[in-house]
Amino acid sequence: MTDALIYLGCAALLAGAIFTLLAAIGVLRLPDLYMRMHAASKAGAVGGGLILLAVALVCFDAAVALRAIIGVGFLLLTTPVSAHLLARASHYAGYRADELMEIDELKSKSGQSLM
Amino acid sequence: MSATVLSVVTMIALVILALALLLSVVRVIIGPSLPDRVLALDLLTVSAMGFVGTIAIRTGRALYLDIAIALALLGFLATVGFARYILSRQRPLSGSGGEGHP
């Protein structure tokens, strides 16, 4: 039983580390700010959450496990909020996406409010 | 048996996370605009949180978990603050004075 939990924790830890690395690769490789935000907010949240989950699985202490799980919930709540705030702020401040962008239905609106 | 597996796996995870930290730092340095750098710093904090969490597993000390959660909180607050700064730098908010010289 405890061994199974440890192996499960190891799997979660490795998956979390790999997702974090992929988020970093995404932030480095993707061509513009908003696309990088996808990588950082999704893969980053999943990576960090999986590592905290691994801590909860491997330690055999209810108080620690509970804190780790609360930490996962906290991470999943705050990451989208910070990504959303940053995206909104940069769009209003006039950081434009690159020429790949197909439709930008927010552009005209923010253009008006900038005046 | 499981102790050796744990030790090896945490070592591998530490190496992967170190690589992730390095890549985020590259984006912080080259990032063409301020939001890019803020985003990379946010990811840097999450990676650092993962690093500390892995060390918590490796050493078996629950104290590190609290550090990891505090780091996550700090990263969130820092990003919120930076978003506010980006917004006010380019478009001064009404009543907050004109600090936004381009």
Place this chain on the structure above:
Amino acid sequence: MSPAAIVIVLALGWAAITGNFSGLNLLFGAAIGAIAVLLLRRAFAPPRALRKLRRISSLALLFVYELMLSAIRVAIIVVTPDLKSALRPAIVAVPLTVKSDAEITLLANLITLTPGTLSIDVSEDRGVLYVHALTLSTREALIADIAKGFEIKVKEVFE
């Protein structure tokens, strides 16, 4: 007797039977108790509260599933050698049918953590949510996707 009280009693019973009152064991007992209460809900519970609980858990399950899916999809896009052809970014205005602040907040957060979408802004009249898509197929498909998936579930939870 409310379902929560039943779960607590079942958890205490589980701990007593296994002879271990540690927190982890109590949590395990509570989880088993919750499953039992869910299975036997018709026998002793007022249906409303449990239906809401079931909707919340169904939303949570959908969310975890979509979150894993989205992380994997972003990961696949990130490691594609030919990035430019894999990406079709766009910002789409999605009309909202949910109205209250709590519903919009929940929906925006869910959208950010699901495949290929990131919420950017809400219009002043709370009628439109601006969503950035990483790999857009068509505008209509994206809007229908959100309206049929999360929006219905969010509404069910809050009704």
